[in-house]
Amino acid sequence: MLRTLRIGLLLGLRQIQRANIWTTSLIIFVMAITFLNLIAVSGILVGLIVGSERAVQSKSIGDIIITERDDEETILQTQRFAQELALAPEVDTYTVRFTASALVEANYTTRTDLSEKANTINGRLVGVDPAAEDSVTKISENVVEGEYLDPSEDGYVLVGSRILDRYTEGLPDSEDTLKDMYPGDKILITIGEATKEFTIKGILDLKVDEVSAKIFMPERELRRLSDNIDRNANEISIKLKQSTDPIAFKESLVRAGLGEYAKIRTFDEALPKFLIDIKKTFNILGIFIGAIGIVVASITIFIIIFINALSRQRQIGILKGIGIERHVIEVAYVLQAAFYAVTGATIGTLITYGFLVGFFDRNPIDFPFSDGILVADPMSTLTRFGILFVITLFAGFLPAWIIVKQNTLNSILGRK
Amino acid sequence: MTNIITAIGIKRSYGKGALEQQILKGIDVTVQAGEFVAIMGKSGAGKSTLMYQLSGLDEPTSGSIDINGIDIVTLNEQDRTAFRLNTLGYVFQDYALVPDLSSEENVMVPILMRGEDWETARTIAREALNAVGLVGKYKNLPGQLSGGEQQRVSIARAVAGKPKILFADEPTANLDSVSGKQVIKLISSLNSDFGQTIVMVTHEREYAENAHRIINMSDGLVINEERLREFTPR
Numbered sequence: 001m002l003r004t005l006r007i008g009l010l011l012g013l014r015q016i017q018r019a020n021i022w023t024t025s026l027i028i029f030v031m032a033i034t035f036l037n038l039i040a041v042s043g044i045l046v047g048l049i050v051g052s053e054r055a056v057q058s059k060s061i062g063d064i065i066i067t068e069r070d071d072e073e074t075i076l077q078t079q080r081f082a083q084e085l086a087l088a089p090e091v092d093t094y095t096v097r098f099t100a101s102a103l104v105e106a107n108y109t110t111r112t113d114l115s116e117k118a119n120t121i122n123g124r125l126v127g128v129d130p131a132a133e134d135s136v137t138k139i140s141e142n143v144v145e146g147e148y149l150d151p152s153e154d155g156y157v158l159v160g161s162r163i164l165d166r167y168t169e170g171l172p173d174s175e176d177t178l179k180d181m182y183p184g185d186k187i188l189i190t191i192g193e194a195t196k197e198f199t200i201k202g203i204l205d206l207k208v209d210e211v212s213a214k215i216f217m218p219e220r221e222l223r224r225l226s227d228n229i230d231r232n233a234n235e236i237s238i239k240l241k242q243s244t245d246p247i248a249f250k251e252s253l254v255r256a257g258l259g260e261y262a263k264i265r266t267f268d269e270a271l272p273k274f275l276i277d278i279k280k281t282f283n284i285l286g287i288f289i290g291a292i293g294i295v296v297a298s299i300t301i302f303i304i305i306f307i308n309a310l311s312r313q314r315q316i317g318i319l320k321g322i323g324i325e326r327h328v329i330e331v332a333y334v335l336q337a338a339f340y341a342v343t344g345a346t347i348g349t350l351i352t353y354g355f356l357v358g359f360f361d362r363n364p365i366d367f368p369f370s371d372g373i374l375v376a377d378p379m380s381t382l383t384r385f386g387i388l389f390v391i392t393l394f395a396g397f398l399p400a401w402i403i404v405k406q407n408t409l410n411s412i413l414g415r416k
Numbered sequence: 417m418t419n420i421i422t423a424i425g426i427k428r429s430y431g432k433g434a435l436e437q438q439i440l441k442g443i444d445v446t447v448q449a450g451e452f453v454a455i456m457g458k459s460g461a462g463k464s465t466l467m468y469q470l471s472g473l474d475e476p477t478s479g480s481i482d483i484n485g486i487d488i489v490t491l492n493e494q495d496r497t498a499f500r501l502n503t504l505g506y507v508f509q510d511y512a513l514v515p516d517l518s519s520e521e522n523v524m525v526p527i528l529m530r531g532e533d534w535e536t537a538r539t540i541a542r543e544a545l546n547a548v549g550l551v552g553k554y555k556n557l558p559g560q561l562s563g564g565e566q567q568r569v570s571i572a573r574a575v576a577g578k579p580k581i582l583f584a585d586e587p588t589a590n591l592d593s594v595s596g597k598q599v600i601k602l603i604s605s606l607n608s609d610f611g612q613t614i615v616m617v618t619h620e621r622e623y624a625e626n627a628h629r630i631i632n633m634s635d636g637l638v639i640n641e642e643r644l645r646e647f648t649p650r
Contacts, residue, residue, distance in 0.1 A: 007528050014516040018557070318512040321473055322526050322573070323501020325494075409474040412508075 007324070008331025015308075015332065016339055027304055031344020032351065034300060038293040038384050039352050042286025043374045047360065049279040052207070052370035056275070057267050059137050060210040062094075062237035063246045064253075065270045066262045074232035076261035081236055084256060090244040093135040097235040098127035098219050100226045104163075105188040106178040119179050121163055124214045125189065127222025136239045139204065139211065146183025146202030154221060156201035157187070162213035167205060189215070191226045207370050236262075290384060297388055298395035301337050306399035309333055313403055317411025326404045330397060337396020338389065345385050352376050418649065419482075420581060420613055421447035426469050426479035428462075439465045440476070441636040447581070451647050452607040452614045454624035457633035463617045464585055466633065470615060471504055471583040472496050484580050501529055505574030505582040507603070509589040511566040513558040513573075519545055520554040523573045530577060544576035545569065548602055564595030571602060575612065582606065584616040588623060600626055 016024065057063070068075050075081065078096065085094045104123040111118065130149035134140045139158075140148035149158055161167035165177040178187065185200050198217065206212050223231070240249055246266040253264050309316065316329055357374050364371030409415075428440040439462045447453050447470075455463045468474040470481060472488045481488050484503060491499060506512075513522045523541035524534075532540065542554055548568040558566050567587060574582055584603060588596035604626040606612040616627065624630050628647040632640050 003528070003531060007525060010521065010525070010528075011514070011517075014514075014521065018516040315512075315514055318508065319514065319525075320497060321500065321512075322506055323497055323499075323504075324525060324529055325497060328529070409468055412473065412512075 004325060004327045004331060008328045009335060011319075011328065011332035012335030012339075016336055027340050028344045028347065030300055031297065031340050032347040033344075034293060034297040035345040035348030035384075035388060036351060036356075038290050038297070038388065039348065039376055039381055040356060040374060041289050041293070042283075043352075043376045044360075044365065044372055045282040045286045045289070046279065047375040048365075048367055048370050048372040049275060049282055050375045051364055051367075051372045053271065053275060053279075054373075055206065055208045055370060056210060056272070059139065059142070059206055059208045060237065061267050061270050062136055063240040063244070063267055064238040064250055064264065065267070066236040066238070066253075066264050067270075068234055069261070069263055072262075074228075074230070074234055075236065076232060077258070078232045078236070081258060081262070084253070084258065085236070085238060088249075088252075090240055090249050090252075092239045092241045093132070094236055094238040095128055095132040095136040096219070096233045097133070097237065098222050098226075098228060099234040100125045100127075100191055100222060102215075102225075103190040104178065104215065105190070106181055106185070108188055109186065121176050121178060123163060123189070125191070125222055125225075126214050126216050127219035128216060129219055130216075133216070136237050137211075139206075139216075142204050142206040142211075143202040144205040146200065148202055149216065149218060150201075151218060153201075154218070155196075155198055156217070157189075157198045158202050158204050158216040159187075159200050160212040160214050160216075161203055161205035162209060163215070164203065167203075189225065194225050194227070196221075196225055207368070294384075294388060294391055297341075298391045301340060301392045301395040302399055304340065305333050305337050305396045306402070308336070309400050309403040313406065313411050314414055316404055317406070317408050317413075320404070320408045321412055329404050330400045333400030334393050334396045337392050341389050341392035345388055349381060349385065352381070418449045419446045420449040420451075420484055421445065421470055421615070422482040423470060424480050426466065426476045426481065428465055428469060428474070428476050439636050440469065442479070443633075443636075443638055445470065445631065445638070447613065447615060448647065448649060449580075449613055450607070450611040450649050451629065452604070452627040453616070454627035454630045455615065455617045455633060456619060456621070456624050456630050458619070460635075461633040462636040463619075463633050467583055467585055467615060467617045471506065471581075472500050473506075501526060501577075503580045505577065505579035507567070507570050507574050507582065507584040507587045509586040511558065511563070511570045511590070513566055513569055515558050518555045518557055519550060519561070519569045519572075522558070522569055523576050526573065526577055540576050541572070544572035547575075548572045562595070563591050564598060567591060567595070567599050568602065571599070571606075575606060579612075581613045581615060584614065586617055586619065588618065588620065596620075596623070 066075060066081060082096060085091050102123050102125050103120055105118055105120045107119040130151045134148065149156060159181065163177055164181050165179045168177050181200060183200050183202055186197050187200060188195055188197055204212055240246060250264050250266050258264065319329055320326060353376065357376055360374040364373050423443065423445040426440050426443040427438065429436050429438040431437050443466060455466060457463045469476045476489060486499065488496060488499060520538060520541045523544055524537040527537040527540050545554060548571050550565060550568055553561065553565065561569065587599055587603065591599060600623045603614060603616065607614050618624050625644060628645050630642040630644060631638055
């Protein structure tokens with residue numbers, strides 16, 4: 001066995017060494033591209049969802065999200081939560097959100113015919129401390145027109161782009177929008193019996209519907225409008241310090257007895273189900289596309305080794321003729337296949353981690369629902385590397401086996 | 417007298433049915449240990465086909481071939497390959513060297529296959545190359561050698577493992593006359609100096625005359641045998 005490997009290694013290595021450098025480079029290039037296809041295509045598919053997840057985490061849910069219990073309308077003991085969080089060393093920052101449904105009307109000053117349908121929508125309002133909200137979500141970076149809320153000003157709101165017709169043209173539900181609204185324009189917001197006129201201070205545009213379909217205002221204004229006197233909020237989004245384990249922190253809150261006043265969930269637990277489902281679907285798609293990539297790679301290697309072995313059929317016959325075992329010759333070709341696969345896949349891996357991952361992080365792909373990144377989990381890359389390697393060995397062995405099993409004399413004489 | 421090759425009733429045909437062609441039509445051949453035998457004949461006489469049967473590269477349609485006490489017709493492919501490795505040496509007309517291996521590696525491969533370690537194989541290979549006049553050309557690739565030199569490497573490879581029989585299939589066919597004579601001289605010296613048993617196919621009478629005996633063939637049959645020199649077994 002060792003002897004077979006040693007001589008096969010010698011024959012295989014020498015074939016690689018003496019092969020035309022351009023041919024070898026081309027084969028390795030094809031293998032590198034094939035491996036990239038294996039990693040990058042599925043990585044981008046998954047990256048679309050991971051990009052969306054990241055956006056939802058950073059712009060809405062945070063590392064931990066506290067919401068009202070199913071049988072309550074608000075987070076009970078919100079002030080106690082706030083006190084605990086303010087003192088917790090694991091917490092980087094947090095924001096308390098009050099939410100309410102409201103009737104929002106625009107263009108009422110220019111509406112001359114009262115029989116015409118008013119430009120109204122059912123809107124979701126979010127009352128926040130603008131500074132605290134921005135410290136968690138950096139939402140001010142997503143103000144595309146006008147300015148972010150000033151905590152000292154009253155009567156201003158930030159409007160999400162998803163409820164403005166200018167930003168939703170052609171999208172589903174684009175009818176249920178405010179027409180032709182710009183910063184400085186007025187809207188009427190009605191909660192129950194209370195109505196107040198607000199000025200649009202800025203417009204928020206981001207690929208997180210949770211945020212871009214809402215109207216933000218200072219929390220005191222929302223509480224006044226909705227007559228919330230107990231100061232109990234609806235959401236608390238917490239950003240933890242980098243080294244903090246969200247699960248451990250969540251458990252510490254539960255242990256402190258806060259679990260009975262609200263639902264405390266980590267980001268992963270609170271992730272919208274549709275995102276989880278899409279991620280699963282894209283993973284399956286990624287595996288399917290990866291499988292096609294592996295089939296293409298194995299066919300490529302098969303053809304390369306088959307042509308290589310076929311062109312050396314006489315040489316193979318002579319080697320067998322002088323007494324070299326067929327396994328030695330097969331090992332030589334399998335070794336070549338392994339060399340092409342490992343070299344190509346290594347280059348593909350280097351390109352993926354040395355360039356592509358960083359590139360897509362800096363320049364995400366602009367998809368309508370997310371900023372797509374390239375997700376290349378090292379474990380799954382290693383698995384694909386292994387699968388490609390094993391399949392390549394087989395794809396290298398098969399043509400060598402076909403050629404080597406030919407009659408020795410026929411091979412020597414070049415007869416079929 | 418010891419026969420190292422005893423072939424009886426060798427027939428070989430190719431194709432089937434109406435297309436069947438009988439190349440060897442029942443040949444009896446014996447070769448003694450240490451003897452140098454040349455097989456001659458015109459193109460299509462069946463001389464190369466006979467050599468392929470005697471050397472275990474092909475299987476006769478019928479007949480028996482006993483080499484060094486073993487009926488090679490009954491061996492399976494694996495055993496026949498091992499038999500060729502350990503018992504026979506080959507020189508082909510177009511040298512049949514592995515182009516990716518250096519001279520010494522070409523010679524080393526069968527030696528390594530016999531189980532020798534790398535250093536021993538290299539020493540044996542270099543001694544064999546020195547013996548055929550290729551001192552210092554150990555690292556040359558076949559493509560960097562002349563035709564005559566390549567055939568010398570081929571001879572070195574064939575004899576390095578000290579085979580019981582050396583088969584040479586028209587070893588001068590691709591060489592100019594000067595190189596051809598040198599190669600024949602080298603092959604002859606292996607017989608005269610070391611008692612190497614040699615079976616050589618050639619169509620050149622001049623080269624065949626170095627042998628002890630010539631087997632003349634025509635149309636798949638041995639038509640006669642010429643004893644050129646007295647052969648005395650060692």
